[in-house]
Every structure is written in C-alpha cells, then in structure tokens.
Amino acid sequence: MSRAIITTGTAKKAAKNTANYAKDNTQTLLILAALTVGGYFVYQALKGVSKVGGIIDEVTTPGSGSGSGTTTPGGNTPPPANSGLTITENQASVIARILLTAMDGFGTDTPAIFNALRGKTPADYHLISQKFGTPRYDGAGEGMWPAPQRGLTDWITRELDNNEMAQLKNIIPGIF
Numbered sequence: 001m002s003r004a005i006i007t008t009g010t011a012k013k014a015a016k017n018t019a020n021y022a023k024d025n026t027q028t029l030l031i032l033a034a035l036t037v038g039g040y041f042v043y044q045a046l047k048g049v050s051k052v053g054g055i056i057d058e059v060t061t062p063g064s065g066s067g068s069g070t071t072t073p074g075g076n077t078p079p080p081a082n083s084g085l086t087i088t089e090n091q092a093s094v095i096a097r098i099l100l101t102a103m104d105g106f107g108t109d110t111p112a113i114f115n116a117l118r119g120k121t122p123a124d125y126h127l128i129s130q131k132f133g134t135p136r137y138d139g140a141g142e143g144m145w146p147a148p149q150r151g152l153t154d155w156i157t158r159e160l161d162n163n164e165m166a167q168l169k170n171i172i173p174g175i176f
C-alpha cells in the first residue's frame with residue numbers, strides 16, 4: 001500500500017498544524033480581521049458617499065432618479081389607471097422643461113410645444129403645469145425680478161398667436 005490515504009493520524013496532524021498555524025500567526029490573523037472590519041467600514045463609508053451623490057443628482061436634476069428619492073417620490077411610478085394620466089411625474093418634469101426651453105428667449109419654438117403636448121390628457125397637462133411651476137416671464141422668456149411669475153398656461157397664451165392657439169386647441173383639447 002503505497003497509496004496515500006487520510007488516516008485518523010493524518011487528520012489529527014493536519015488539525016494540529018492548523019492550530020499551530022493559528023497560534024504562530026495570531027498577529028497575522030488579527031491584522032486580517034482588522035482589515036476585514038476596516039474594509040467593512042470603508043465599504044459603509046463609500047456606500048454613504050454614493051447615497052449622498054444619488055441625492056445630489058436628484059436635487060440637481062429634478063425628476064430623475066429611481067423614484068424612491070426624497071425630491072420626487074414615485075417619480076417613475078406608472079400613474080394609477082383611473083387618474084387620467086398617461087405620463088409619470090418624471091415624464092411630466094421632462095415635458096415641462098421642454099416647454100420652457102421652447103418658449104424661453106426671443107421667439108417661440110411652436111412645433112416643439114405642439115409635439116410636447118400632442119396626445120396629452122387634461123390630467124397630464126395639470127401635472128406638467130405643476131412641474132413647470134411659475135417661472136418669471138419678461139415678455140420674451142424667463143426673466144428676473146420684477147418680471148411677474150406666471151404659470152404654464154399664461155406662458156403659452158403669451159407666446160403663441162391666435163392662429164397657433166387654435167391649432168393647439170385641436171392638439172390638446174379641453175384645456176385652452
């Protein structure tokens with residue numbers, strides 16, 4: 001029998017060796033343990049940082065994020081079936097931003113307004129208006145104090161002429 005087999009004696013020896021290793025290398029094991037614990041705290045710290053980063057992202061880009069953020073609760077949650085909404089809160093925020101861009105400054109990007117509002121329900125429009133807020137309007141676009149704060153409908157009716165308003169009434173009925 002030249003074949004090496006694990007006998008009780010071999011196992012005992014192995015166990016003893018392991019014990020000796022642990023005894024001789026207590027310091028090494030403690031360092032390893034410390035590194036593991038330290039690693040855990042580093043991990044926690046990094047997690048904290050990335051969490052803060054995520055919140056900053058949500059604050060600086062309204063309507064973005066996972067939907068569990070503090071600034072836009074349920075931002076990506078599909079709207080309830082009976083709400084009349086066809087868009088999420090985040091989509092409403094994006095559309096509000098598109099509309100402001102289309103109207104800001106000299107002149108108006110009328111096709112962009114039509115495209116942004118085409119197929120939207122009155123409930124959608126209400127939500128978009130909420131997201132739009134009341135930026136100050138100086139007669140051409142976004143202004144500074146003392147330009148009056150105006151809501152979305154005010155902005156649109158001031159930016160579009162009568163002919164364009166008539167077209168918009170067909171594109172999104174029941175609002176203007």
Ligand SMILES: [Ca+2]
Pocket residue numbers: 102103104105106107108139140141159
């Ligand atoms: Ca304008």
